[in-house]
Amino acid sequence: MLKFLLERDTWQEIFDSLGKNKLRSILTMVGVWWGILLLIGLLGSARGLENAFNRLFGDFATNTVFVWGQSTDQAFKGFQKGRQVSLSLNDAKSIEANVEGVEFVLPRSQQTVSATRNFLSGSFQMAGDYPLLDQLQKKNLIHGRFINQNDINDRKKVVVISEDSYQQLFEKDEEAIGTYIEINDINFKVIGVFEVGNVNMGPRTDMHVPFTTFQQIYNRGDKIGWMMITGQPEYDIKQIETDVKLMLKNLNDIHPEDERAFGSFNLGKEFKKMTGFLVGMQFLTWFVGIATLIAGVFAIGNILLITVKERTKEIGVRRALGATPYEIKRQIVTEAVFLTLMAGLLGIITGGWILIIMDYFFGQGPDAAIVNASVSIAVVFLALLILVALGTLIGLIPAFKATSIKPIEALREE
Amino acid sequence: MLKINQLHKSYPIGDSSLHVLKGIDISVEEGEMVAIMGSSGSGKSTLLNIIGMLDEADTGDYILDGLPIKNLTEKKAAVYRNKFLGFIFQSFNLINYKNAIENVALPLYYQGIKRKERIEKAKFHLQKVGLLDWADHLPKELSGGQKQRVAIARALAANPKLLLADEPTGALDTKTSHEIMAFIQSLNDEGKTILMVTHEEDIANMCKRIVRLRDGVIMEDKKVNQVRAEQYV
Numbered sequence: 342m343l344k345f346l347l348e349r350d351t352w353q354e355i356f357d358s359l360g361k362n363k364l365r366s367i368l369t370m371v372g373v374w375w376g377i378l379l380l381i382g383l384l385g386s387a388r389g390l391e392n393a394f395n396r397l398f399g400d401f402a403t404n405t406v407f408v409w410g411q412s413t414d415q416a417f418k419g420f421q422k423g424r425q426v427s428l429s430l431n432d433a434k435s436i437e438a439n440v441e442g443v444e445f446v447l448p449r450s451q452q453t454v455s456a457t458r459n460f461l462s463g464s465f466q467m468a469g470d471y472p473l474l475d476q477l478q479k480k481n482l483i484h485g486r487f488i489n490q491n492d493i494n495d496r497k498k499v500v501v502i503s504e505d506s507y508q509q510l511f512e513k514d515e516e517a518i519g520t521y522i523e524i525n526d527i528n529f530k531v532i533g534v535f536e537v538g539n540v541n542m543g544p545r546t547d548m549h550v551p552f553t554t555f556q557q558i559y560n561r562g563d564k565i566g567w568m569m570i571t572g573q574p575e576y577d578i579k580q581i582e583t584d585v586k587l588m589l590k591n592l593n594d595i596h597p598e599d600e601r602a603f604g605s606f607n608l609g610k611e612f613k614k615m616t617g618f619l620v621g622m623q624f625l626t627w628f629v630g631i632a633t634l635i636a637g638v639f640a641i642g643n644i645l646l647i648t649v650k651e652r653t654k655e656i657g658v659r660r661a662l663g664a665t666p667y668e669i670k671r672q673i674v675t676e677a678v679f680l681t682l683m684a685g686l687l688g689i690i691t692g693g694w695i696l697i698i699m700d701y702f703f704g705q706g707p708d709a710a711i712v713n714a715s716v717s718i719a720v721v722f723l724a725l726l727i728l729v730a731l732g733t734l735i736g737l738i739p740a741f742k743a744t745s746i747k748p749i750e751a752l753r754e755e
Numbered sequence: 756m757l758k759i760n761q762l763h764k765s766y767p768i769g770d771s772s773l774h775v776l777k778g779i780d781i782s783v784e785e786g787e788m789v790a791i792m793g794s795s796g797s798g799k800s801t802l803l804n805i806i807g808m809l810d811e812a813d814t815g816d817y818i819l820d821g822l823p824i825k826n827l828t829e830k831k832a833a834v835y836r837n838k839f840l841g842f843i844f845q846s847f848n849l850i851n852y853k854n855a856i857e858n859v860a861l862p863l864y865y866q867g868i869k870r871k872e873r874i875e876k877a878k879f880h881l882q883k884v885g886l887l888d889w890a891d892h893l894p895k896e897l898s899g900g901q902k903q904r905v906a907i908a909r910a911l912a913a914n915p916k917l918l919l920a921d922e923p924t925g926a927l928d929t930k931t932s933h934e935i936m937a938f939i940q941s942l943n944d945e946g947k948t949i950l951m952v953t954h955e956e957d958i959a960n961m962c963k964r965i966v967r968l969r970d971g972v973i974m975e976d977k978k979v980n981q982v983r984a985e986q987y988v
Contacts, residue, residue, distance in 0.1 A: 350870055361852030658848045661809060663837020663865040663913070665830045744829070749809040752848065 345671065355676055365648060370684035372640030373728060377688025378695065380630035380724055381716050385696040387626045389704065389714030391619050396712050402445075402477040402571045403612040406582045408589070408605045409567035417596035426602050430563040432592055440584045442576030447473050450555055450566035451544060456510060458522040463509040465547035467500075467524065468566075469555025477571060480549075485518045485533030492532075492551040500524065501533035501549040524548070527558065578609030634728055638681075642735035645677055649739040656743050657751025666744035673743060677736025678729055685725045692716075756948055757783040757806070757917065762815035764801055775801045777971035779815070783950065785916075788943040788981070790959035791952045793968035799952045800921060802968070806950065807840055807919045808832045820916055837865055841910030843951075845922035847902040849894040855905045856881060856890040862913040880908040884938065900931035907938065918942065920951035924958055930988075936961045937984035957982070 345351055359366045410426035430448055437446040451468040474480070475487040483504060492499050500522065502510070511517050521528045529550060556562070572581045586603050589595075595602045649656070656669055696714045703711045764776040775798045783789055793799040804810035805817065808824060817824045819839060827835065841862075842848075849858045860877035868876070881887045884904040894902055903923065910918055923939065924932035936958060943949050943963075951962065959965050960982045967975040 350864060353870075354864075357852060357857070654848065655850055658850060659861070659865075660833060661807070661836060661842045661848075662862040662909070663833050665833040665865075667830065668833075668865065747810065749804050752809065752844070 346675075351675065354672060355679055358672075359676060359680070362648075365644065365651075366680060369641050369644045369680050370687070372637040372644075373634075373681050373684035373732070374637075374688040374691070376630075376634040376637030377685050377724065377728070378692045379633045381689065381692025381721065382695045382699075383626040383630050384716045384720065385692070385714040386699060386711060387619075387623050388716065389696075389699065389711030390622070392712035392714075393710055394615065394619060398612065401479075401608070403609055404444075404572045404574060404576075404578050405477065405608040406570050406572075406578055406585070406605055407567055407608070408570060408582075408585060408603055411601055411604045413595055413599050414601035415596040415599045417599070418594045420594060426593055426595065427564045428566075428568060428589070430565060432589055433565065433568050435592060436568075436570065436585055436588060440570075440581060440588060442572050442581050443570055443585075444573045445473060445477065445569075445571040447471060447477060447569040447571075448552065448565040448567075449474070449569065450552070450559075450561055450564075451546065452559065452566075454525050454548070456506070456522050456524045456548070458510045458520070461510050463506070465506055465524075466545055467548040467550060467555075468546045469552040470549045471552050474549070474569075477569060480533075481536040483534045483536050485531070487533055487535075488549060488551050493553050496553045496557055497551055498527060498529045498554060499532045499551065500529040501535060502531060503547045504534060504536050506547045507534050524550075525558075572609065578607060582607050630724075634724065635731070637684075638728065638731040638735055641677060641681060641732055642738060645673070645736055645739040646742065649673065649743045653743070653746060653751045657746075657748045660748040661752060669744050670737070670740040673740040674733060674736040677732050677739075681729050681732030682725070685728050689721055689725065692721075756785040756787075756820060757781075757950075758816070758818045759806075760816040762802075762805065762817065763813045764798075764805065764810070765813060775971050776805075776812070779971075779973060781966060781973065781976070783948065785948050786943070786946050787964060788940070788949045788962045789951070789964045789966060790962035791950065791966050791968060792954060792956075792959050794954065796970075797968040798971045799968050803919055803921055803950065803952045806917075807842060808836050833865075837862060837913055839916045841913065841915035841918045843903070843906055843910050843918065843920035843923045845925035847894070847899075847906045847926070849902055849905060849909075851894050854891050854893050855886060855897070855908075858894070858905055859908045859912050862909060866913060877908070877912060880911050881905070883911070884908045898931075899927050900934055903927060903931075903935050904938065907935075907942075911942070916948065918947055918949045920949065922953055923951060924953070924955065932958065933984045933987040937988055940981070940984055 408428070410428050413420070413422055413424045413426060416422045428448070433446045433448045437443055449468055449470060451466060453464060454467045455462060455464050470488060471493060472487060472489050480487055480501070485501070487501055488499070491497070502517070502522075507517055510522055517531045517534055520531055522531060570581065570585055572578045582605055586605065587597065589603055590597055590599060593602075659669060696716075699711060699714050703709060704714060759779055759781045762776055762779040763774070765772045765774040779802060791799045791802060801810065805812050808827065819835075822835070824835070850861065853861070856874065856877045859880055860873040863873040863876055878887060878890065881890055884907055886901060886904055886908070889897060889901060894905070897905065920939070924935055927935060939949060940961060953959050960979060961984050962979070963981050964978050965975070966973060
């Protein structure tokens with residue numbers, strides 16, 4: 342067989358018969374080419390979407406739940422219903438210490454402020470934060486730095502502002518770092534400017550000041566706005582949410598079945614829905630891709646069958662001239678495999694181009710819809726291998742059909 | 756050279772069967788040129804196909820060049836066909852996407868002969884039929900007579916012991932028929948054994964022996980004085 346494949350005559354015969362029947366050969370190839378092209382296009386774009394998704398959320402600790410206080414809906418332990426509940430730093434500490442699976446608890450407070458600088462002013466959302474925030478929701482700093490532990494300890498009047506705030510308060514190209522802005526009549530030194538990402542979890546924040554500074558200025562004592570609770574990766578964030586709420590009710594004398602006392606937003610749960618969607622999409626991609634491939638293979642088989650019918654006489658002549666059934670089969674199968682292989686390779690190349698074009702149009706810039714659309718070489722070659730194997734099998738059908746006809750019948754006039 | 760004994764062949768038609776050959780006895784010596792004649796349905800083509808190993812007899816013996824031809828596998832039949840027989844068909848049966856020289860070289864390909872030698876031999880045979888200048892032409896670019904000559908060159912390429920021709924002039928006009936017959940006669944003159952099926956009396960008379968079939972049996976088997984085709988050309 343190897344000798345057969347290495348012989349020039351073999352290829353001469355194949356090229357002759359394929360080349361002289363161009364339309365037929367091209368039609369055969371289109372089926373497979375299209376299948377591979379679609380498979381690569383689909384897999385590539387699915388991967389691209391997944392990458393884009395991961396890039397968007399990559400900077401977030403997704404195993405997170407936000408919890409804030411609301412008002413009670415049940416009277417309990419002498420308290421009337423409708424009591425305002427607010428969380429405290431002690432609550433945060435207890436949760437961090439006692440709830441199983443909690444990795445971080447980050448208290449935050451926020452309020453609307455008005456800020457001015459020289460003759461420019463505006464209204465902003467300002468939050469008091471710990472350095473940990475930068476770890477859980479990566480801040481993309483264009484200039485300067487984020488709040489650090491010293492700022493917290495010394496209650497420094499420093500502020501990290503968003504790019505939008507910078508544009509409102511500063512002239513174009515003006516240096517911001519080290520200058521002061523007035524926030525509700527108190528001067529804060531600008532230490533960083535951050536870029537606003539595409540995805541924001543929780544309320545929009547224009548400015549971050551040290552948590553301790555915030556609490557002191559606004560007389561919050563140990564009352565906090567809300568907290569971000571991050572679970573360890575192996576723990577179920579839904580369970581943590583339940584545990585945390587139960588504990589908070591316990592600490593604040595609230596009825597265990599009070600549904601309204603604490604509000605929460607479970608990012609982990611929402612994120613799971615999204616990733617579930619991605620998994621579904623990948624499954625669909627594979628399903629469609631493989632179905633298309635199979636359709637392509639059947640197209641090959643179909644056309645080969647027609648081909649054999651068309652060439653019945655030729656096959657009869659060849660047999661009259663001394664071709665053995667094996668030689669006839671071998672030729673038909675080799676033609677089929679060669680066609681599939683060529684069409685498959687062509688499909689891989691054009692599929693690659695499609696991904697390049699896709700990348701060019703949709704994959705540029707930080708907020709691209711599709712990031713690094715690609716398929717792994719192993720997957721591509723596996724698909725090709727399956728295709729060739731199926732092509733061979735399917736080529737066997739017409740080949741056997743061709744040789745099951747007696748030469749005399751094949752040669753019979755009309 | 757060729758010996759056939761009590762050969763029977765029938766084809767199933769629906770529930771019944773059609774008895775086409777009803778006990779044929781014939782022997783052909785080397786160097787003979789035999790015409791098998793008969794009206795359509797007389798079994799002449801079936802006989803030729805059996806001799807050509809394209810079809811199998813039901814019962815009876817067929818010995819070709821000392822070899823009993825019986826219960827052959829397709830593979831063996833292919834090898835024997837390639838080695839012993841050359842076919843000439845009424846409708847030429849050239850492979851339409853191969854040019855003249857490639858068509859001629861095809862039987863040699865199935866003998867496993869190297870390409871260079873194949874082309875060399877094919878050239879020689881094309882030369883012999885006078886079409887060397889047409890070697891690169893496709894069948895559709897050739898006239899009927901030229902096509903048949905290419906087909907004859909192809910039949911000769913493997914240097915067979917026996918040439919089988921099924922109505923070789925059936926698709927040709929009279930003048931071209933005579934040219935072809937003249938060429939076939941010259942091949943016979945060189946010693947080739949030739950067996951042809953025809954229903955044309957004048958073509959049959961250009962052979963050396965006429966076997967007449969009717970309803971599956973041999974009616975007549977006689978030697979004739981060969982009419983030379985050259986005189987009409």
